[in-house]
Amino acid sequence: MSEIRIERISKTYPGGKAPAVRDISLTVQDSEFMVLLGPSGCGKTTLLRMLAGLEYPDAGRIVIGDRDVTDLPPRKRGIAMVFQSYAVFPHLTVFENIAFGLRMQKRPDAEVRRRVSHASGLLQLDPYVERYPAQLSGGQRQRVAVARAIIMEPAVLLMDEPLSNLDALLRLQFRAELKKLVSEVKTTTVYVTHDQLEALSLGDRIAVMRDGQIIQVAEPMTVYDRPATEFVGSFIGSPPMNFLRGTAQSEGAAVFSVAIGDQSLPAPAAVAAQTGSDLLVGIRAENIVPHASAPVGTGSAGALRAETVVVEPLGSHLLVTASVAGQIVKVVTRTDFPARAGMDIWLEPEPDKLRWLRAADGIAFGN
Amino acid sequence: MTTVAAPAALRRRPAPRWHLYALAVVISLFILVPIYLIAVAAFTPRAVLNGFPKPVVPVAVSIDTMQAFLNTRGVGQSVINSLIVGLLTLVMSTVLGAPAGYALARFAFRGRDAFQLLILMTRAFPIAILAVPLTVTFITWGLYDTLPAVALVHTALALPTTVLITASIFISVPVDLEEAALTLGCTPLGAFTRVALPLALPGLAAASIFTFVLSWNEVFASVILTVSNRTLPAQVLSSLGDSPLAYRFAGGFALILPALVFIFFIRRYLFNMWGRVVR
Amino acid sequence: MQGEVAQRERSALLGDTAAPLARRGRRIPIIPYALLAPTVLFLLVFFAWPMIQALVLAFQGADGAWSLAAVERMTGDLRFGDAVKTTLIFAAVVIPLQTVLAIGMALLLMSNLRGAGFFLYLWAIPLGISDLASGVVWLSIFTDRGYINSLLVGLGLSDAGYPFLSYENPLSLFLCAAIAELWRATSIVMVIVLSGLQVIPKDYGEAAEVFGATAWQRFRHVTLPMLRPSLQVALILRTILAFQVFAVVIALAGRQLPVLAEEAYHFYYDIRSPNVAAAYALLIMALSLVFTAIYLRVLRVRDAELGRGR
Helix, strand or coil, X not given: CXXXXXXXXXXXXXXXXXXXXXXXXXXXXXXXXXXXXXXXXXXHXXXXXXXXXXXXXXXEEEEECCEECCCCCHHHCCEEEECCCCCCCCCCCHHHHHHHHHHHCCCCHHHHHHHHHHHHHHCCCHHHCCCCHHHCCHHHHHHHHHHHHHCCCCCEEEEECCCCCCXXXXXXXXXXHHHHHHHHHCCEEEXXXXXXXXHHHHXXXXXXXXXXXXXXXXXXXXXXXXXXXXXXXXXXXXXXXXEEEEEEEECCCCCEEEEECCEEEEECHHHHHHCCCEEEEEECHHHEEEECCCCCCHHXXXXXXXXXXXXXXXXXXXXXEEEECXXXXXXXXXXXXXXXXXXXXXXXXXXXHCEEEECCCCEEECC | CCCCCCXXXXXXXXXXXXXHHHHHHHHHHHHHHHHHHHHHHHCCCHHHHHCCCCCCCCCCCCCHHHHHHHHCCCHXXXXXXXXXXXXXXXXXXXXXXXXXXXXXXXXXXXXXXXXXXXXXXXXXXXHHHHHHHHXXXXXXXXXXXXXXXXXXXXXXXXXXXXXXXXXXXXXXXXXXXXXXXXHCCCCHHHHHHHHHHHHHHHHHHHHHHHHHHHHHHCCXXXXXXXXXXXXXXXXXXHCCCCCCHHHHHHHHHHHHHHHHHHHHHHHXXXXXXXXXXXX | CHHHHHHHHHHXXXXXXXXXXXXXXXXXXXXXXXXXXXXXXXXXXXXXXXXXXXXXXXXXXXXXXXXXXXXXXXXXXXXXXXXXXXXXXHHHHHHHHHHHHXXXXXXXXXXXXXXXXXXXXXXXXXXXXXXXXXXXXXXXXXXXXXXXXHHHHHCCCCCXXXXXXXXXXXXXXXXXHHHHHHHHHHHHHHHHHHHHHHCCCHHHHHHHHHCCCCHHHHHHHHHHHHCHHHHHHHHHHHHHXXXXXXXXXXXXXXXXXXXXXXXXXXXXXXXXCHHHHHHHHHHHHHHHHHHHHHHHHHCCCCHHHHCCCC
């Protein structure tokens, strides 16, 4: 139960061409569940391992609680870690695996038995405590890894993509269980994943990383609705956020629009500084209202005509891929929407869900 | 609609299995029959042994040939000497080689390639190079004709292989097991002894057996480095010329016996290594 | 056993390492060097030093001055030419035969025969047998009153048997020694080839089969190229050992079949001349180095062929 302060951490691997982690600073609040999210190679695992003490930074400081742990070995940091491969000791029983950290602390037998039994109960491992890991399934081994970590009552819990080796169905189930467990245990947690669904579901805050840097740190819905860059918008959410490229225009006194092909969308005043340059308009697939025929009246100004390319019925909703002025847009709508390939439809984005980004560097501005 | 003939490869009949079995049996016989014969020879009474033609199927079994061999002057002692040298070699090469193998497996350090090159080069050295000049050195140091001297040379022979085997064994122990131990309160040494070592033990044991057998079998250096403190192979070799047949046969069997025993013990390990074949 | 050894050696040398452990702080780590130091020291003492000693012995005369006397004595010896020839021919005969036999045995083991495990155990037995033991074993078979002759006489095919190991029959002597070596050392090559075969994914052969390749074509164009790393290791090891052939020859033929290692022993022991013995030793090593270089060149394996990126 401690705050973590990462201050200006950098690391380049020997022989590496670019830094793995570049001048990163981040504060994780006490009891917060912080998710490090990003594609492979973005540095999230490196950062986690530096928190653990399994790697050492070239520059910067790491503070856990009120202790500077930058140069301390893992055993002195008050951390516990769940590895992607679980790293469950094959030569020890489940009981001894879970008890391992306590045995290292030379706790009395009675206390060890009590605490192991509590942890194995939490993770439904009671029937398996005398078995060896080779006799367990992948999911069960993962629970052992989690039990082994939380039994230590660490100041900080670190998790390196613990769900990525499970099959899709198990992953869904464990995600929910993990969320429940974590809310009961209330340890400061740093969780690494490349799966944006896990990030959205589990995190109190998400730190989106790319190429060794943190692009955005915010609560899940903020990252989802108001991504800081094009990268964040397209990385989070399924389908990714739509980005339409257009040119900012001034239509007169304090009235602006974005020209997309030969159509245009009304734009807020924030666009004023960008007139003449290219913009990206971001809108999520579920925030577009499709119409089978051209809307009239006030609706028509904020709607774009598009040609349907593909219609995918996905059980609970329809995923429509459409083309606006040659650009692809994905729309999620109700299953009985009458769209067919080749048909013209009109797409009306919800105005307060629009995001405005500079095309040159993909960075959002405005709200 | 015309039918298309399947290409020849897809039309093949299942391979005639009995050909393959026959071949395998022939090879097995080639390997086993000589061993059988030497065993028979070693346990045939001397009188029969000196006769001719020799019975391929033993008509009489007796241990007097082996006994005579073991009672020949110097033989019993040489067996003990071989055991001592083998154990010394085993201990020395493990104590020196296992840490080096661990370092090679776990650390990326400057000079690593140079070290690997050194290992490979020494693996390729002919023994003769070692033994002949070392005799001169050992004489100067007063080590000539002692068992530790032989053990030192055997260790030099076994060390490169020991290093590479232990490196490969430690590589097969996932490093995140040791990292997990580090996060659970172990020092690096603790992680090694509690996690890496127990998992590496079967492989290390097999490597030790290999080293022992290597030492037991080694003949050139042993015979050059000793005069009165002979190991078994040195003893047998030096008396080959003027010893009766019975002595030679019994000696041959004594030399083979450890191989048979040890292969028997590590065959499970052999099977684990080539599990896919055995299925 | 030796084959398993060689397989592990190869994987360690080709660098398939797990991620290394972190270094403490930003200082140069001492732990790996500390762990390596005893081995490096030991190897330097027991390899580098004897090398130098051998060079000194071979190229120095009795008075300590540099001289080629020892070398001249070696080359001038009556048996020198024969020893070189015999050693080289022996290697040239035994090694290809062993390799082919070993590949055949390994392929047999991989062809899903029932009892493959049993056969593997049997065929691995010679791994632990020394060259001396092998010589004695085959002595019992080939000697004048040995088992082959017993069989021949017993079956009435011959009156007194055939003198396989007589000095009047150098060809026969040579063949007997070759058979003994074949018997003993093929397992080593087989085990290395076997482990090499196991790493080849089945998909390649199956793909070739779908495209119409016969078994022989599959072997030649898919299996054999992918075996190259294993073959390289096996051939280097076997050739170096072949040049040192010693106890097999002595057990079967005494001094009648001259080989380099045996001449070295003879000069050291009987003639008491460590200088000439050292000269022979250097010759053996020179031959080994030359052939190792040849193998490395001819059987050069590029990383890309192995499917290994960097």
